Amino acid sequence: MLMIRTIVRPEKVHQVMQGLLEAGFPAVTKISVVGRGKQRGLRVGDVVYDEIPKEMLIVVVPDNDKDFVIRAIIENAKSSGEGKFGDGKIFISGVEEVYTISSGEKETEPLLATEKEA
């Protein structure tokens, strides 16, 4: 399984989460974060804002669905068609095990996939 951590503009969060829901991935965790990118923040005259507020969305998906989910995120997170600086990044890392606390059970990939269809 893979953990997809994506950093998006706060004003795009609703659209991205709606897109994920329609793509069949309802489970998401959202965190407010601040950060800067390789443009070193925003410069307005002499003032530099290098702690720009963003939202981080965390989704854990089966390996096979990676490209599909990434496409769904990118489609919804891009600003004004072409995309602009500050639209965000997507980071993907491996997850070895997943447990659901309420049942205490270890999840397996086919299990997650059937939930998606339901």
Add this chain to the structure above:
Amino acid sequence: MKEIISVIRINKVNETKKALIDAGIPAFTATGRVMGRGKGQVHFDILKGAEAGHPEAIAQLGGAPRLVAKRILTIVVPDELCSMAIETIIKTNQTGNPGDGKIFVTPIVETIRVRTGEAGDEALN
């Protein structure tokens, strides 16, 4: 080394911290409130009302699931403590209801203690 990322109920955080200390894992990192949703739970009262034909209940069907507030507890443990830590978290957080949370286990390549510069499992204890 493993990183155990658990998304748990806010009112269970203190209990979990105590349980982890008793289990010999005192170190953790926690976030403030995070918002999230699970696989989209069915509200049975609304469903029943909609079946009976109440217009207010039908109007509430089909919306996106509400976001629920949780906290994230992140702990990094050596491989041999991993399963014990997971058991502890499950035992303290399990109520049996949907919304108890999820635990994700991911590999960590290296840990370095900033104060001394030592690396590896020594940096964890």
